[in-house]
Amino acid sequence: MPHPHDDFAVYAHAGLHRLATTAHLLSGTPADPGEATELVRRTLVRVCARWRRIPRADVDFYVRRSLVKEFLRRSRRRPAPSDGVLKGLSARQRAVLVLLHWEGLREAEVAQLLGCSTGAVRSRARRALAAYGGDVEGLRKRLREAAEDAQVAAGAGAFDVPLDVVRRRGRALRRRRRGVVVGVCAAVLVPAVVVGAGQFVGSGSGGGAETGAAGVALSPIRVVAPGERVDAVPGVQVWLTADGEHWSTPQGSSQFRGLNDSGYTDSYWDKVKGGRGGGAEVSGGSGKSGVSVRLDPVNSSYFLSGLYRGLSADPARVEVSVDDRRITGTVLTLAGGPGWGVWYARSPLSLTEVKTSLTGDGPTVTVYDTAGKVVARGGVDE
Template sequence: MNRPSRSQSPPAEAERLREAFAEAALDVTPSVVPMAAIERAGRRLKRRRRAAVLGATCGVLLAPLAVVVLQGGISPDESERVAPPAGSSGPSPSVSAERAGKVRVVTPGERVEVSPGTEIWLTEDGKHWSEPDQPTQFRSVTDGNLDLSGPGVSLQESGQEGGVSFLSGVFYGQGEPARVDIETVAGDIDGTALTLAGRPGWGVWYAEVKVPESVTSSSDPPTGVTEKVTVYDSAGGVIASQEYPT
């Protein structure tokens, strides 16, 4: 007598399971992929990466600029505040550069050549000078002829060949000389001051001037050339000044 089989073979049972799973899968509807959200997330990521790259690049570029500003010690705004206003000028010195060097400190007896054959030298008792074909001359500051208690300027003039006049004198007053202005019939000129070391309160001034025939006096060589002599200190103050009628 034949009895039914208690179990099926393994291959037949596996095949039935695959068919059952396939039928179940056909009944499942897949969800929609969120493409829009994925694209938005991708764009945000790109922006973040771009911002990070730009930030790093700016940092590299700004670092040398910061070093330059720190080394210079001044910012662009500060440089504008430091610069003087347009049209303004700084303080000018009392004695211009072209007039500097018109004062000499000499030792007693040191001879200063004014021109060939003309010399001046100072001693403690006054002014000495010599001219071509002339004896040595002297102007004392100790014989009482000059009142050194107040400011003053003396004058000696002598005409030389070629219409040239040699002008000189003694000046005295308070202060250290820095320049000498001389007004003449031929125009204003700069003189030279000579002083002894130690500031004795007096000194000597001199100049030579070419006098045109149109303004010269009737005398030959010309005389009456000097109109005014003023001696200034370095601050522009007047040490001594004297006018002379011509």
């Protein structure tokens, strides 16, 4: 259940000092709190704009993810800081070290937050720590000292982020996003959604979408035989075999993603972009478990799909967030419960929506179990 609207100010006020400290460690500019202040302000505006749609149990994840995404976006336009506790490191290396050794997240949690594999997190952390002689405790001590300085500055008002301004700009951003989505849907997607709705009723394992106790639509789960073709959307077929996923689109027929004995190949989960057929493929796994997002061009729109594996519980709902839209996916799996499967969305994305999404947080896929608990999450690794 989303937070009541008035809870945003309470949450932001309570977490402002912690958020400013993390931003200060990321930006690495101890003599100038302005960069950290701007990071916090932009992060809170984005969170405020999506506040109504952020699940109660996921607020911290969304705030951290928004902060890091904003930091990485801004770092592309700025040189690496020449001072500070993490001087000389790349933006991604700084993000990994701060999340691991200041925020105290596990490697798998950092991988979910960044939308990459645990192997990529481990590799970046190892290379970054080499600059400190591999001394983890020494690094943590330096981070604590820098954080204490930032907290003193925050207490003295150095990180001045007026929440009334944040809320006003957040509401304006929400209205702009809603206007873009409504305009695009009206012009491009309404016919496709109508057709997809008719297919939805007549396909899957039942006669329509099920709903949970809270009225949330569960994903249609379809168990298929090896090689059984499924018409996902007009022009796209998906089928599974024991060794992996196959799909065909007008831009590329009989494409294949293979398996090895332990699951999807490491090259798949470590891959970030450059999928076959001109699609953009985004890794969102965590080691040997996780979920991915792939965008494949189909005529004038994009087909969203992905792979999941190694979950702690069977998926009950797969939800894709694209800015303010939430799309419930369909799940395909082989008979016998092999521990992996495919999800796809029946509503395509227009080119405009894809571009708008990728300039923000990008498409995010979340997998829930029957109790509504998040068991995997993946998204764009910008």
